Amino acid sequence: MMHDTEKLIFEQGSEGRIGVDLPPILFPEEIAATLPKELCRDDLDGFPEVSEPEMVRHFTRLSQKNVGVDDCFYPLGSCTMKYNPRVNEAIAALDGFTKLHPAMPCKDTQSAFRIMWELEQMLSEICGMDAFTLNPVAGAHGELTGLKIIKAAIRARGETRNKILIPKSAHGTNPASAVLSGFTPVDVEVDVDGSISLDSLEKVLDENVAAMMITNPSTHGLFETNIGKIAEMLHAKGAYLYCDGANLNALVGIARPGDMGFDVIQTNMHKTFSTPHGGGGPGAGPVGVKAELIPFLPCPRIVKTKWGDGPFCPPIKLEQYEEPYFRPKYDKRSIGRVHSYYGNFLVLLRAYCYICTMGAKGLREVALAAVLNANYLRVSLGKIGYHVPFNKMCMHECLLTDHGLPNGITTMDIAKRLIDKGFHPMTVYFPLTVHGAMLIEPTETETKETLDAFIQAMQEIFEEAKTTPELLHAAPIRTSVTRIDETAAHHPKKLNLRWRKN
């Protein structure tokens, strides 16, 4: 049942209702004496008063206005919306993980350290890197960490290189992370075939370049075939090569960024490694590096030793521990801490479970199926008549545009009409290098039947564009709200970012 509107929680409930049982207050006078009135606030004016069933109904109704991967095909390009295994959710909900406090003595949390340490080794093997840090909690956080590692390495060399080269097809996080790390981002052009322009690279590559950030496969869904040459060019100038691992799903078990010459990579557990997106997070963005950059990894690092001698661990006699012993370590050359504690442990745990489940064979299957699905869509949608700007073998995602569609039909119209047809839209208007882009990433967890149904829907939309364009302009009509007037919502006078009483 779809509820049209759900009142804000602040407009629900009634005075005197409550949704929890609380222990009684025994010493009100002592509390008042402990916390004098002048330090205290008035009551939480505006907070609702609702019972547990009202709260459950409110959030259940809200959930019904959402679409998740379990509802339907969700082919957001560069987002890797694959199935999120339920067993990993169950494991991440175990008390033995959720109740662990990071300040417990590390003798008592060996399993958690062990899981993280093992995950670091797994990611190193998958990506062909020498070491990993799990501290960053999102892809962009990983980018920031990776660039800070590069900055520290350059500083240690006694150099002041300050440029980061970034292809125009890159995610917006790349230039934003570069600026936040004290670098100046410099654009590199993209060739007509969708790959990085070596000429353009040659022009901007000098001794002031600290690194180049490359998403490989690119956001055009294409493998950078010149990657070996690019790595050589950068390394010859003393610059590093950074891999935005957002699109790693195309490569797992097939090829490794480390072997291609990348010095640093950030990976996204909430993409390639199946952890849920949660409506925007939490994620995890572990960063891998080559040996020369290990000293600069953020701290704490997790090391495997025979005994504990770190600041949290008073010395323990060796004979007590035959098993390996894991503990946090702090390196003086490290870029420092990037998170309150060790990063998003529960997200990392899910990724660990996923990799254990898949193994080397399963991960290779992932890439094979993801790339086959994307190419199947590319060819099938191209046949319908959609414009495919780079019509050659793609990796895990394929790129279309709205070029040549009749009656002023745009990418936005197609996206919204797809919602009516029971599909989540693809990524739209990204990458910026292609006008009217539609970036479609099917992932490996879809059936051929689903892909065929999607192709069918795109075929219908293509016909509708010619015959009944008004249907597309009006879409979506089957959702709880129709198209939103975003210009009005942004207007300074109408900007409404919170509820206020009255």
Added chain:
Amino acid sequence: MRYVPLTPNDREEMLRTVGVATGDELFKQIPEEFRLKKYIKLSNPIGEMELTAITEGFAEEGRKSAKKISFLGGGINRHYVPKVIPALLSREEFLTAYTPYQPEASQGTLQAQYEFQTYIAILSGMDVANASLYDGATAMAEAALMARRINKKGKIVYISRAIHPHYREVLKTYLRDIDVPIVEIPFDQKTGKTVFDAEQMKDALCLIVGYPNYFGVIEDLTEAREVATKTGALLISVTTEALALALLKPPGEFGVDIFVGEGQSFGLNPSFGGPLLGLIATKDAYVRNLPGRLIGRGKDKEGKDAFVIVIATREQHIRRKDATSNICTNEALCALAVSMYLTLHGKAGLSRLAKKNVENMFLLRRALSDIPGLTIPFSGTTFNEFVIRTKYPGHILLEKLKHYDIYGGIALSDDYRHTNRNDILVSVTEMNGLKECIELVHVIKEILK
């Protein structure tokens, strides 16, 4: 492989459509030298039964640790999480959805985040809050960067040494590469409060103060505001135990410019330190300098109320190098947990829970302070954390307590080696019943005998 449904028949048909003979040909654009010739070195795939057995084995250790009596806090707060929260969070419509870039298909996430923004704005007494940042530490770093965008005159970030050491470390990491100097302000060893001195604050960009601070002590934000105003600094307050704000005068009432905090107290387990939830809120005038996602309330084409991401022109996917922050993925599901928790507790419940925390803190602190050889070094008013001092170095006393299966708190010796070697930060919440508190008192008495 149960997550990859393509059958050999499917594959064959699809390969034919694509126009290649084998799956390997799909990868011919990858130069031969980079294509792996054999499997990477990972273990063989394991089934669900085996995976469950292995991980439950791992969890066993944690379960034992979690059963011990604990007074650990320090920014990761132990509060009871009502079971209805994880039950609702596991609804796939919330759990498996992406960032709400398609508003018509994401009204649930969007309305929930708008409600979250409202909750945090009310709690902090500020005008507007965003839809979340990573954690308290990175939120504080983002606040300093935000202050830098607003205050073009100031150069130096002044931060109280009584702020969580990890937060200060993250701030250093964030500011080091963009050459913003940080100066730490001392605290008074008698009160545990920061000692402000406007004379010493040259070229101030912002002033960052804990509320309550790392020692649980409630700082004087009125004084902080005066000093900030006098020195031209923006005032940033940091709260690592957000429950305190249910009782304390909200930062907004003191004229704080940017409020940041850790939201984990509200419905999130300690989870070995993550995922957490970064809170940030500010005044209306500074909205366009906020980092991260903001949800606004607007109308759809038919005039129906609808929610949508607004002023995204600050964000990286539009503004790229000129964005206010690089943040993209945030902690949306954690923010949802917080909204659920605050809804359940509501106006009366949250204050009562906070009072229970004060009560337990007061009872334990009084009982401990009666023990010969134990002192409470800081006289400042505290919420649910406080510092104790004995003749033993902090980690030694903790080690002794561990023999009695008690996690007594966090030793300050790691971070305040020269001044507070013998101090321990004790956190007491509604989770610590009277029995646990009495046990701690008995054991410490025994140890100090």
